[in-house]
Amino acid sequence: MTHTLHRRGTRESLSEDYVMLCLPAVGVNDEGHAPKLKKFLEIAVRYDPVNIGTIKLGNMYSHSKEEVVKEAQAVVHAVFVKQEQVTDVLKDLEKADLGMSVVVSGIFEKVDECIEKAGLKHHTANFSLGIWGKTEKLPPDEILEVATMCGHAMISANLIRSMVDEIKAGRKTPDEAAKVLAPNCACGVFNPARAAKLMAAMAAK
Amino acid sequence: MKIDPELCIACEACLPYCPMAAISMKDDVAAIDEDECVDCAVCLKSGVCPVDAFIFEPAPWPRSVRSTFSDPRTEHKETKIAGRGTEEMKTNDVTGRFQRGWVGMGCEFGRPCIGTRFRDVDKVAQVLAKHGVEFEPKNPVTFLMEDPKAGKIREDVLNEKVLSGIIECLYPIEKFEEIMNALKEVSKEIDTVFSVEVINRADPDGSYPLRKMLDKMGIPYYINGKQNVGLGRPVANV
Numbered sequence: 001m002t003h004t005l006h007r008r009g010t011r012e013s014l015s016e017d018y019v020m021l022c023l024p025a026v027g028v029n030d031e032g033h034a035p036k037l038k039k040f041l042e043i044a045v046r047y048d049p050v051n052i053g054t055i056k057l058g059n060m061y062s063h064s065k066e067e068v069v070k071e072a073q074a075v076v077h078a079v080f081v082k083q084e085q086v087t088d089v090l091k092d093l094e095k096a097d098l099g100m101s102v103v104v105s106g107i108f109e110k111v112d113e114c115i116e117k118a119g120l121k122h123h124t125a126n127f128s129l130g131i132w133g134k135t136e137k138l139p140p141d142e143i144l145e146v147a148t149m150c151g152h153a154m155i156s157a158n159l160i161r162s163m164v165d166e167i168k169a170g171r172k173t174p175d176e177a178a179k180v181l182a183p184n185c186a187c188g189v190f191n192p193a194r195a196a197k198l199m200a201a202m203a204a205k
Numbered sequence: 206m207k208i209d210p211e212l213c214i215a216c217e218a219c220l221p222y223c224p225m226a227a228i229s230m231k232d233d234v235a236a237i238d239e240d241e242c243v244d245c246a247v248c249l250k251s252g253v254c255p256v257d258a259f260i261f262e263p264a265p266w267p268r269s270v271r272s273t274f275s276d277p278r279t280e281h282k283e284t285k286i287a288g289r290g291t292e293e294m295k296t297n298d299v300t301g302r303f304q305r306g307w308v309g310m311g312c313e314f315g316r317p318c319i320g321t322r323f324r325d326v327d328k329v330a331q332v333l334a335k336h337g338v339e340f341e342p343k344n345p346v347t348f349l350m351e352d353p354k355a356g357k358i359r360e361d362v363l364n365e366k367v368l369s370g371i372i373e374c375l376y377p378i379e380k381f382e383e384i385m386n387a388l389k390e391v392s393k394e395i396d397t398v399f400s401v402e403v404i405n406r407a408d409p410d411g412s413y414p415l416r417k418m419l420d421k422m423g424i425p426y427y428i429n430g431k432q433n434v435g436l437g438r439p440v441a442n443v
Contacts (some may be wrong), residue, residue, distance in 0.1 A: 002290060002311055002371070003277070005431050006400045014429050025296035029438065041311040049268075055277060075295075090434065099438035105431045115434055122407040123435035124297040127419065128427040129401040132392040137319050148317050152277040154247050155370050157318050158221040182250055184222070186278055 003151025004077075004105040004189050006128045009146050011107065013198065016081040017149075018106040018114075019189050020089060022098070023075040029099060035134035036098040037072040043092045044078035045069065051079040053188015061182035061192065068188070077188045083110050090118035142202050143154065146195050158185070160199070167203035175202040206242050206249065210234045212258035219253050224368060225320050239362050243320055243368045244268075245275035267362045274367035275344065290371040294404045297433055301441030308378050308415060309404030310338070312388070315369040316400050323349065324363040325395040326370050332391040333374060336384055343371035378405075381418055385393035406443060414425075 004019040022040035026035035041052055045065060047094045053059030057071040080086055086104060093102055104111050108125075114121060125146070131138065138144065139157040146160045147153070163177035174196035213234040220228050220235065227241040228248065235258075237248075247389075248257040249338075263269065273279050290311065294303055303309045311330060315321030326346060334356030340347045351359045376384060381403075388401070405415035419426050 002293070002313060002400070002402050002431075004312075005402055006317065006427070007429060008427075011428060017429075021295060023292065023295060025292060025299040025437065028296070028299050040373075040409050047426070093436060097438075098436070101298055101433060101437035103295045103431050103433050105429065106431045108432070109428075111432055115432065118434075120434045120436070122411040122413075122432055124294040124303055124404060124433040125413050125416070126294050126402055126404050126431040127413075127416065128430055129403060129419075130425060130427065131317070131398050131400050132388070133325075133395050133398040134319075135398055138398060139318055146318055151316075153224055153316055153318060154245065154277070156222060156224040156226070156247070158226055162221040184247055186250075 002126065003187060005126055006148050006151065007105070008141065008148045013194060014107050014143065015054055015110065016106065017191050018080045018083070018086045018111070019192050020078045020080070020086065021075060021103040022100050024100055028195040033100065034073045036100050037076045038069055039096060039098055040093065040100065041069040041072050041076050041078065043096060044089055046092070047079050047080065047085040047088050049085070050191055050193045051077070051182065051188045052184065053077045055187050058186050058192070059182065059188030061179055077193045078191060081191070081193050083114055086114040087112070087117045090114055090120060093118060094118060142198065144183070146198050149190045149195060151189060152185070152187065153189065154184045154186065155181050164199050164202045174203070206237055206244055206245065207239070207260045208235050208237055209258045209260055210236070213258045213396035214256055216255060218255070219248050222248050222251050222253055224318070239365065243275040243366050244271040245368050248270070267365055270349070270362055271367055274370050281306070290345070291341060291374060293373060294431065294433055296437060297406065297441070297443065298435045299439065299441055301443035303375070303404050303406050304443055305406045305408065306378055307406075308376055308381055309374070310374050310384065311402045312372045313369055313400040313402070314371070315367060315397055319397050320366055320368055321370060321397040322364055323358050323368050323370065325397050326372060327356070327358040327363060328395055329388070329391050329399070330358060330372050332387055333373050333384070335374065336380065336387050338374035338376045338384065341375065344371065344373040346370050346372055378414065378418070381415070382422060385422070385424060
């Protein structure tokens with residue numbers, strides 16, 4: 001379940017990509033967890049996330065934000081494009097004292113700053129050592145930068161190519177194309193704002 | 206997953222949606238290569254088909270593993286967790302699963318974009334077992350092992366293809382270099398890709414000993430990653 005770890009991209013592009021997760025530990029503190037995850041999403045929504053989701057239902061591109069918040073359970077996600085948003089959410093979560101585990105994915109040094117500004121401490125880290133094995137089978141890096149934003153691999157390389165073609169042909173804007181991809185990532189960890197920029201750059205080549 | 210040829214209107218809209226590129230046009234209708242299909246249900250759940258021609262019927266064992274390992278909305282009966290792995294470090298502040306002095310490691314087969322047969326997972330698991338790793342008992346791949354001490358995955362699922370399957374294991378930090386070398390060697394023998402991740406508990410000063418080892422050994426790692434910020438309660442003694 002490392003669905004937000006292996007996101008690929010340049011430092012500049014990843015600087016606009018932060019995913020926050022909130023979840024209970026099964027068998028330890030999961031009793032009555034749903035209202036706490038709902039509270040997490042209510043806090044996240046105050047800071048204008050580009051996506052929110054809950055695995056059992058879907059994300060804000062397949063359902064309304066209100067529906068996603070209402071159906072929060074098991075594990076919930078929120079995606080932001082600025083460090084300041086992450087810091088503010090962490091500060092509010094610290095005050096809310098939900099007792100649920102919270103994980104932040106993003107460039108280490110930038111997330112470190114958010115953690116420190118929020119007065120929290122680093123607990124445990126997960127480092128990606130990249131892709132091993134028969135890497136010659138992989139699609140080009142520019143496709144992977146979009147595809148790896150859905151860590152469960154539900155967004156196909158061919159759908160990304162197809163959307164880039166749509167942008168090139170003038171049939172879709174980059175934002176519209178990103179919104180075609182987003183619903184397929186049920187968890188809601190996909191960053192449509194970043195995807196739109198990446199696909200616009202591909203289409204411009 | 207199947208497509209009803211009587212309903213398909215050959216609009217081709219579904220073709221790009223398949224993460225395994227297993228849908229193509231045959232005899233003027235869309236058809237699924239069932240051997241390549243991982244039953245992830247992206248095609249069905251995207252709602253892209255204008256005539257609802259997709260048909261999904263739960264498969265019997267061993268094909269049933271395709272859906273449980275490929276569709277994150279499907280909960281594993283054994284772990285009660287949706288997706289392919291476990292909570293790993295995400296709840297370490299509460300579970301204390303990863304203690305100081307230990308490394309948690311995950312090898313996520315088939316990801317990104319390629320998919321995997323369990324025979325490749327089996328090959329790597331057996332090598333890791335020889336180096337004494339402890340496989341995570343709640344991980345769905347561990348449930349497929351007929352002998353977790355040897356890392357041997359049961360014969361009847363070896364040819365099943367899934368979007369991804371994760372080996373999760375634990376070992377003392379002193380073994381890190383040995384495990385990395387073994388993994389590097391066996392990675393040359395498999396027919397798919399796998400993403401590798403390592404987990405480490407922070408020291409009291411907030412630094413990660415494993416990060417220092419990665420730097421010292423010259424092992425490249427991404428500039429981005431995941432951090433648990435310690436807000437879970439009750440606090441684990443870790």
